[in-house]
Amino acid sequence: DAGITQSPRHKVTETGTPVTLRCHQTENHRYMYWYRQDPGHGLRLIHYSYGVKDTDKGEVSDGYSVSRSKTEDFLLTLESATSSQTSVYFCAISESSGNHNEQFFGPGTRLTVL
Amino acid sequence: AQSVTQLDSQVPVFEEAPVELRCNYSSSVSVYLFWYVQYPNQGLQLLLKYLSGSTLVKGINGFEAEFNKSQTSFHLRKPSVHISDTAEYFCAVGRYNQGGKLIFGQGTELSVKP
Numbered sequence: 001d002a003g004i005t006q007s008p009r010h011k012v013t014e015t016g017t018p019v020t021l022r023c024h025q026t027e028n029h030r031y032m033y034w035y036r037q038d039p040g041h042g043l044r045l046i047h048y049s050y051g052v053k054d055t056d057k058g059e060v061s062d063g064y065s066v067s068r069s070k071t072e073d074f075l076l077t078l079e080s081a082t083s084s085q086t087s088v089y090f091c092a093i094s095e096s097s098g099n100h101n102e103q104f105f106g107p108g109t110r111l112t113v114l
Numbered sequence: 115a116q117s118v119t120q121l122d123s124q125v126p127v128f129e130e131a132p133v134e135l136r137c138n139y140s141s142s143v144s145v146y147l148f149w150y151v152q153y154p155n156q157g158l159q160l161l162l163k164y165l166s167g168s169t170l171v172k173g174i175n176g177f178e179a180e181f182n183k184s185q186t187s188f189h190l191r192k193p194s195v196h197i198s199d200t201a202e203y204f205c206a207v208g209r210y211n212q213g214g215k216l217i218f219g220q221g222t223e224l225s226v227k228p
Contacts, residue, residue, distance in 0.1 A: 105159075
């Protein structure tokens, strides 16, 4: 298994509070991705990173920000959580080129916003 | 715009029966395709991938898929399913030179009954 961990694995928070999810990899892969998984929608890309301090938006980036200060860590922040952000969040990594390489997924974080 | 449609949200099947999970995509440029499997409360694992070459792709656990460019389809098949194949299956499409970004289908729940 690819060395990807996500923390926390479960979190319950209240509307309006900030939340940060962490993805940590030990594979030294260049590309990292954050997805959210919702019933009937599959996985949707939130943000991705193609190197340290290099990030870009995905298809559902509103309300989310990311940071990547080290190769191994990719943080996803909800500045002010809303109930619509209740979801399961997956981090994924991919090898250096990014093109047509498979993505390896972490175990997920289940976030509930009350 | 690129999109992926998995035509069946749920597929119930009896053990040892054959199964086909359907995936159609839309794209005006060349693509590469994946099928991922997600077992309950886990992340996604790669089943198989099509990059180029032979249109029939074999994956793990006895699954195979056929790329059909004219019908823009990438259907997943298994001749005889087991109880352990019960999971959610996702089709994903990527375009070259897009930073490895993938578009996922909505998912198909395969339920194998004894």
